[in-house]
Amino acid sequence: MTDIRATDLTLEEKASLTSGASFWYTKPLDRVGLPAIMVTDGPHGLRKQREGGDHLGMGDSVPATCFPPAVGLGSSWDVDLIDRVGQALGVETSIENVAVLLGPGINIKRSPLCGRNFEYFSEDPIVSGVLGAALVRGIQSQGVGASLKHFAANNQEEDRMRVSSDVDPRPLREIYLRGFERVVKDAQPWTVMCAYNKINGVYASEDPWLLTQVLRDDWGFEGLVVSDWGAVNDRVKGLPAGLDLEMPSSNGATDRQLVAAVQEGTLDEAALDVAAQRVIDLVEKAQAGAGRVEGPLDVDAHHALAREAAGRSVVLLRNQDGVLPLRRDAKLAVVGAFAEKPRYQGAGSSMINPTRLDDALTAIRAAATGDVAYAAGFSVAPGATDAEQAALRDEAVATASGADTVVLFLGLPARIESEGYDRTDIDLPVEQLALLDALLEVTPNVVVVLSNGGVVALPFSDRVPAILEAWLLGQAGGSATADVLFGDVNPSGKLTETIPVRLSDTPAYLDFPGEFGHVRYGEGLFVGYRWYDARNLEVAYPFGHGLSYTTFAYGEASAAVDLGGDVVVTVPVTNTGAVAGREVVQVYTSLSGSAVQRPQRELKAFASVALEPGETVEVTLTVRREDLAYWDTRVDRWVVEGGEYVVEAAASSRDIRSSATVEVAGDEVVLPLSRESSMGEVIAHPVAGPIIQAAIAQMMQGMEGVADIMPEGVDPTAMMASFPFGRISMMAGDAASPEMIDGLIAMANAGGAPQA
Numbered sequence: 001m002t003d004i005r006a007t008d009l010t011l012e013e014k015a016s017l018t019s020g021a022s023f024w025y026t027k028p029l030d031r032v033g034l035p036a037i038m039v040t041d042g043p044h045g046l047r048k049q050r051e052g053g054d055h056l057g058m059g060d061s062v063p064a065t066c067f068p069p070a071v072g073l074g075s076s077w078d079v080d081l082i083d084r085v086g087q088a089l090g091v092e093t094s095i096e097n098v099a100v101l102l103g104p105g106i107n108i109k110r111s112p113l114c115g116r117n118f119e120y121f122s123e124d125p126i127v128s129g130v131l132g133a134a135l136v137r138g139i140q141s142q143g144v145g146a147s148l149k150h151f152a153a154n155n156q157e158e159d160r161m162r163v164s165s166d167v168d169p170r171p172l173r174e175i176y177l178r179g180f181e182r183v184v185k186d187a188q189p190w191t192v193m194c195a196y197n198k199i200n201g202v203y204a205s206e207d208p209w210l211l212t213q214v215l216r217d218d219w220g221f222e223g224l225v226v227s228d229w230g231a232v233n234d235r236v237k238g239l240p241a242g243l244d245l246e247m248p249s250s251n252g253a254t255d256r257q258l259v260a261a262v263q264e265g266t267l268d269e270a271a272l273d274v275a276a277q278r279v280i281d282l283v284e285k286a287q288a289g290a291g292r293v294e295g296p297l298d299v300d301a302h303h304a305l306a307r308e309a310a311g312r313s314v315v316l317l318r319n320q321d322g323v324l325p326l327r328r329d330a331k332l333a334v335v336g337a338f339a340e341k342p343r344y345q346g347a348g349s350s351m352i353n354p355t356r357l358d359d360a361l362t363a364i365r366a367a368a369t370g371d372v373a374y375a376a377g378f379s380v381a382p383g384a385t386d387a388e389q390a391a392l393r394d395e396a397v398a399t400a401s402g403a404d405t406v407v408l409f410l411g412l413p414a415r416i417e418s419e420g421y422d423r424t425d426i427d428l429p430v431e432q433l434a435l436l437d438a439l440l441e442v443t444p445n446v447v448v449v450l451s452n453g454g455v456v457a458l459p460f461s462d463r464v465p466a467i468l469e470a471w472l473l474g475q476a477g478g479s480a481t482a483d484v485l486f487g488d489v490n491p492s493g494k495l496t497e498t499i500p501v502r503l504s505d506t507p508a509y510l511d512f513p514g515e516f517g518h519v520r521y522g523e524g525l526f527v528g529y530r531w532y533d534a535r536n537l538e539v540a541y542p543f544g545h546g547l548s549y550t551t552f553a554y555g556e557a558s559a560a561v562d563l564g565g566d567v568v569v570t571v572p573v574t575n576t577g578a579v580a581g582r583e584v585v586q587v588y589t590s591l592s593g594s595a596v597q598r599p600q601r602e603l604k605a606f607a608s609v610a611l612e613p614g615e616t617v618e619v620t621l622t623v624r625r626e627d628l629a630y631w632d633t634r635v636d637r638w639v640v641e642g643g644e645y646v647v648e649a650a651a652s653s654r655d656i657r658s659s660a661t662v663e664v665a666g667d668e669v670v671l672p673l674s675r676e677s678s679m680g681e682v683i684a685h686p687v688a689g690p691i692i693q694a695a696i697a698q699m700m701q702g703m704e705g706v707a708d709i710m711p712e713g714v715d716p717t718a719m720m721a722s723f724p725f726g727r728i729s730m731m732a733g734d735a736a737s738p739e740m741i742d743g744l745i746a747m748a749n750a751g752g753a754p755q756a
């Protein structure tokens with residue numbers, strides 16, 4: 001390990017370190033023996049381009065295990081599983097001599113239309129944060145780094161490189177930043193990747209509030225901030241804001257800008273020292289971790305893990321009369337092109353070149369003992385004509401008639417969901433819906449398996465006995481789907497995003513994707529289930545929903561505050577069915593009568609528990625005190641409001657099984673007073689309040705007549721509550737002169753006021 005100090009380097013050398021040498025490499029500095037390191041995508045596998053890859057960075061890459069993208073993996077809600085997948089990713093990264101894997105992406109699924117939702121975990125920040133931290137921990141346990149992306153408020157692809165996400169402070173902190181905060185604090189990713197977009201008018205890549213004040217000063221981030229590829233707008237502005245490394249290469253252009261700015265005195269050289277030192281530190285960290293894992297890769301072991309993870313990602317949405325699991329000797333008709341040619345990942349920078357690829361048709365045939373017929377049923381080719389679709393449909397109907405069960409693979413053609421653009425609807429293609437209708441005319445036993453990276457509307461939900469949401473499951477998704485269909489794996493995935501009835505019900509419907517360079521996050525805090533609950537809207541399947549081949553009973557929940565101030569929730573959960581299974585236990589909290597606007601319930605903790613038939617486990621979940629806090633815009637900080645919280649143990653956001661209450665002590669908030677403060681705020685102030693109350697009482701004594709004419713029950717103090725303090729001299733005359741008011745404000749603000 002070297003010990004290179006940025007302050008010992010020349011100005012040009014320092015500047016050169018802060019931008020890439022090429023698409024994937026940092027610049028070496030031979031004079032001091034600093035090597036280049038490679039960073040590359042990510043997130044659900046290693047996308048390492050072969051030497052001499054194309055300049056767009058999209059070309060042929062070395063084979064790597066394609067694990068389920070976040071949309072699938074997240075549905076497991078399983079921290080240990082995701083940690084293990086992270087370790088496997090770290091192993092592959094290390095074997096290939098890559099220093100940093102560019103992931104995970106933990107942006108909130110604000111709208112189901114976002115083209116990149118398949119790369120993100122959830123509509124909920126606790127799910128995104130906890131699972132993102134697990135992946136980072138796993139990756140970094142192998143001596144390589146992760147890159148937490150895209151920081152922040154990058155929730156659409158439309159105009160992604162310029163659009164300003166206009167978000168109010170509370171939703172920004174409580175929804176869009178909370179997950180990032182969690183990962184930074186819990187897992188210290190080696191790098192954070194700043195997003196392309198602006199936040200409230202400022203590019204993320206040059207926002208000192210975001211990259212320094214929030215990320216470093218508030219959260220204690222110790223690593224390096226890298227730009228998303230091409231996210232730098234103004235390098236000279238970005239560097240002092242906290243953007244350490246620009247990627248990819250600017251061919252030296254922005255390095256020269258930095259040098260010139262220092263020479264002209266418009267950029268403080270100390271800021272360049274800091275950024276260059278962070279690059280050096282990252283390279284040294286990578287050197288220390290390099291070679292931790294020796295190749296060759298155990299392809300079989302990682303494929304087996306990919307299969308396990310994929311099985312755990314499947315969500316059983318519906319299963320009437322136990323139609324699933326399938327009998328092995330049943331006469332099956334498999335219909336749908338995705339059974340033969342799986343959709344297993346989304347398009348864009350995260351595309352992995354898999355080491356192998358399982359398809360469901362082969363896996364079903366291997367697992368079944370009876371006949372398995374197959375028909376494609378539809379074509380996903382862009383130019384397929386109606387006549388071609390009709391012919392495929394007829395063929396499928398013929399194949400299906402006579403089968404005991406039809407397993408129908410429906411889903412979104414690959415071109416519909418990709419990085420770089422959004423969807424315009426959430427519908428399955430019409431030919432697929434027509435195929436389903438035609439099949440239901442010959443048999444009611446149609447089990448639907450869905451392949452999609454973003455949620456789709458399910459207007460047929462009540463007409464089919466079973467639906468498996470099989471997302472995009474990575475390279476072993478085909479065999480994992482067969483595992484679930486036949487019951488070799490008992491499904492345990494749950495939805496990390498609501499499936500709405502229709503697009504027009506969704507929270508961001510009227511504010512997506514914005515116009516003229518701005519997208520207003522008008523739904524505020526009410527993202528995902530928070531919205532559907534607040535509006536009392538029917539949903540197709542709620543956040544947190546997922547069935548199993550067994551059933552679970554919840555006992556009585558209890559909750560208590562521990563010594564550290566966290567709320568510890570316990571609830572006994574029993575497997576009441578005949579097979580082993582896993583249940584994802586969820587904890588939601590709420591506070592009625594809150595002083596601030598709040599969603600009806602918010603997820604605060606969860607656990608995935610394995611249970612043998614008949615087994616009961618006392619599940620313990622911890623709600624961190626900081627997760628009860630709301631962002632108080634008056635004092636610009638987190639505040640836990642005191643009161644009696646309702647704590648719910650639930651099988652989904654709309655399947656609450658047991659609840660308890662717990663008294664939580666609040667943080668004290670003392671607002672500085674001013675002439676603009678309301679009388680209510682002054683009365684509530686610990687120093688000024690008693691003084692002003694005494695004065696009011698005295699005044700009221702002299703105004704007995706007024707009290708007589710007031711209707712019974714009307715409280716004159718409440719009437720005055722919103723009156724600005726600075727203006728009361730207009731009412732009170734000499735009893736409260738402007739000098740007296742200013743004096744009281746100064747006294748209250750100067751001291752005596754206990755700090756929160």
Ligand code: BGC
Binds near residue numbers: 041042057102229349
């Ligand atoms: C994506 C990032 C990715 C980078 C490098 C960007 O376009 O937004 O997620 O890591 O390219 O491929």
